[in-house]
Amino acid sequence: MTEVDLLIVGAGPTGLYAAYYAGFRDLTTAIVDSLPEPGGQVTAMYPEKMIFDVAGFPAVKGRDLVSALVEQADQWKPTYLLGRRAQTLSQVDGRFIVDLDGGVTVSAGAVLISAGIGEFTPRPLTAGDGWLGRGMVHFVPALDVHRDQDVVIVGGGDSAFDWALALHPIATSVTIVHRRAKFRAMPATVRQVTNLGVRIITDAEVTEMIGDDESLRQVTLSVKGEDAPVVLPAQAVVAALGFTADLGPIEAWGLEIDHRSISVDSTMQTARPLVYAAGDVAAYPGKVKLIATGFGEAATAVNNIAVALNPEAHLFPGHSSAAE
Ligand SMILES: Cc1cc2nc3c(=O)[nH]c(=O)nc-3n(C[C@H](O)[C@H](O)[C@H](O)COP(=O)(O)OP(=O)(O)OC[C@H]3O[C@@H](n4cnc5c(N)ncnc54)[C@H](O)[C@@H]3O)c2cc1C
Missing domain, CATH: 3.50.50.60 (FAD/NAD(P)-binding domain)
Structure with a gap:
């Protein structure tokens, strides 16, 4: 007590x-x-x-x-x-x-x-079931954890784009995956992220996360209009779907x-x-x-x-x- x-x-x-x-x-x-x-x-x-x-x-x-x-x-x-x-x-x-x-x-x-x-309570990412703390996070308490990682950020709101801006200078790659073609994030932030060359994949959903007990290796996406699944290297997924x-x-x-x-x-x-x-x-x-x-x-x-x-x-x- x-x-x-x-x-x-x-x-x-x-x-x-x-x-x-x-x-x-x-x-x-x-x-x-x-x-x-x-x-x-x-x-x-x-x-x-x-x-x-x-x-x-x-x-x-x-x-x-x-x-x-x-x-x-x-x-x-x-x-x-x-x-x-x-x-x-x-x-x-x-x-x-x-x-x-x-x-x-x-x-x-x-x-x-x-x-x-x-x-x-974070809004869940269905494909991330069981991955929380093993490669998936809902927010990023310390940026440095993601240094030299391939990071996939899921979401289209301000948080998703803010994390992209913050992680871009230190991560090996940053990719934003959003299930719609339009974003809720402020247009100015979207422009900033786009100008940095961050890869943005729209009309897409994460369908699977693949790795072993210790770590995540890649994510698979289903993208509208693409026949085959898209596979991205990823040691971290930030599920920024809101709370x-x-x-x-x-x-x-x-x-x-x-x-x-x-x-x-x-x-x-x-x-x-x-x-x-x-x-x-x-x-x-x-x-x-x-x-x-x-x-x-x-x-x-x-x-x-x-x-x-x-x-x-x-x-x-x-x-x-x-x-x-
Ligand atoms: C995107 C955004 C931008 C903002 N910008 C500004 C700004 O520029 N200027 C400004 O003044 N304000 C801003 N705000 C508002 C500001 O963040 C809030 O006014 C401020 O965080 C309130 O602080 P708080 O400590 O009262 O509550 P919170 O920051 O909400 O903290 C409350 C804490 O209580 C915890 N909690 C709740 N219930 C329980 C429980 N049962 N057991 C244990 N823990 C519990 C929660 O987990 C949470 O961590 C912004 C808000 C957002 C979302």
């Missing part, structure tokens, strides 16, 4: 910043996420994109923002429980007990839900939830005492879902949690610049 002052559910930008702030307030924290990497939507959907509206950064790459947030939070050594979904919330003797899948249990004095738009998102088990935690958003008051507390919400998942009149908003809400939530856990504590944390 992991015992902490504060359990943070969701390691997106909001949860990571909350972990920093909780440490600054002398609270011990655990941070759980069903994804194997921190960063939430930024890591899963746009790590290579520049973000222009985070205070203090005229422009910051998604991946770099997440690294900086992790570094900032790590000063206080939060316990990361990644690749685990928060399932149930109960209360025993005034403490929250949260069961994660995989048999892990966390006991916490308070809970902050920063679950964003919910847990992501569905769902609050899942959190819906049953006894909170006020409407359209995947949890109602909170001005302290970010939900309908359940000592359970707070911040970031994309938190709702109140006039809410704007942005990274910047989540940061402010995380600070408000954690400072109020500090007082709720210790009524002698001050709501105002003092200035971090005075800490040295």
Whole structure:
């Protein structure tokens, strides 16, 4: 059993910043996420994109923002429980007990839900059944893994084209395979990828992935208008077919939830005492879902949690610049 002052559910930008702030307030924290990497939507959907509206950064790459947030939070050594979904919330003797899948249990004095738009489930690539982690991925946490590989990217949206741009300089070859002739990705990105000479095969579907236990060697495509299957060398397939998102088990935690958003008051507390919400998942009149908003809400939530856990504590944390 992991015992902490504060359990943070969701390691997106909001949860990571909350972990920093909780440490600054002398609270011990655990941070759980069903994804194997921190960063939430930024890591899963746009790590290579520049973000222009985070205070203090005229422009910051998604991946770099997440690294900086992790570094900032790590000063206080939060316990990361990644690749685990928060399932149930109960209360025993005034403490929250949260069961994660995989048999892990966390006991916490308070809970902050920063679950964003919910847990992501990648849309499956049928031919990739059984290949996840053996050559197939749904997103690319570290580009360098694909250095000198033949990479096949499946999909026609922004993610597929962003991965192509990012992987082209380091991979041996990059091929985009899309089942339609039209793309959902931004035309400017499609143009950029086309101009780089990335091979794009449209009206095509991956029908088989071939390799051995250890690694993938090639993929077979069925292409409209071609009699014979097309075979491509591939040590990696990025199945960028998008994600569905769902609050899942959190819906049953006894909170006020409407359209995947949890109602909170001005302290970010939900309908359940000592359970707070911040970031994309938190709702109140006039809410704007942005990274910047989540940061402010995380600070408000954690400072109020500090007082709720210790009524002698001050709501105002003092200035971090005075800490040295
Ligand atoms: C393509 C794209 C571009 C964007 N560009 C910008 C931009 O330029 N500027 C900007 O401000 N915003 C942008 N956004 C929005 C921004 O990414 C979100 O506002 C931000 O990610 C919200 O952060 P969050 O931490 O609240 O939630 P998320 O980033 O959604 O993180 C929530 C995390 O909670 C986890 N989770 C959910 N349920 C559970 C559970 N039961 N157990 C365990 N883990 C769980 C999820 O796996 C996820 O990792 C963009 C979004 C997209 C999709």
